Amino acid sequence: xxxxxxxxxxxxxxxxxxxxxxxxxxxxxxxxxxxxxxxxxxxxxxxxxxxxxxxxxxxxxxxxxxxxxxxxxxxxxxxxxxxxxxxxxxxxxxxxxxxxxxxxxxxxxxxxxx
Numbered sequence: 433x434x435x436x437x438x439x440x441x442x443x444x445x446x447x448x449x450x451x452x453x454x455x456x457x458x459x460x461x462x463x464x465x466x467x468x469x470x471x472x473x474x475x476x477x478x479x480x481x482x483x484x485x486x487x488x489x490x491x492x493x494x495x496x497x498x499x500x501x502x503x504x505x506x507x508x509x510x511x512x513x514x515x516x517x518x519x520x521x522x523x524x525x526x527x528x529x530x531x532x533x534x535x536x537x538x539x540x541x542x543x544x545x546x
Contacts, residue, residue, distance in 0.1 A: 465490065499535070503527035 467475070467486070475486040506527050511518035 499531040500528065503531055 472486070475489065478489070479485055504524055504527075507520050507523035510523050511520045
């Protein structure tokens with residue numbers, strides 16, 4: 433089964449990751465994603481209507497979900513400091529609530545004007 437490979441630029445300080453076959457999947461500034469043919473065809477159709485490339489769509493999706501990743505990493509960090517009494521999911525829920533409140537406050541502080 434073959435698939436197209438796309439690689440949106442995603443900046444950050446990520447280290448190299450390897451899958452089970454030892455193939456590098458990410459570098460410090462770029463991620464390479466293998467898409468199934470059906471997925472690529474769907475993105476091609478989406479692009480036709482919206483002008484949005486798969487790279488832009490995926491980059492925006494990653495950017496929008498970073499608060500979730502941040503909350504999970506922060507929860508794991510906090511739980512690792514107290515492994516006997518820590519519930520990672522409870523901490524994660526608290527971190528997500530804090531992020532939602534911060535996002536709400538930021539939206540109120542600088543409302544979108546049309």
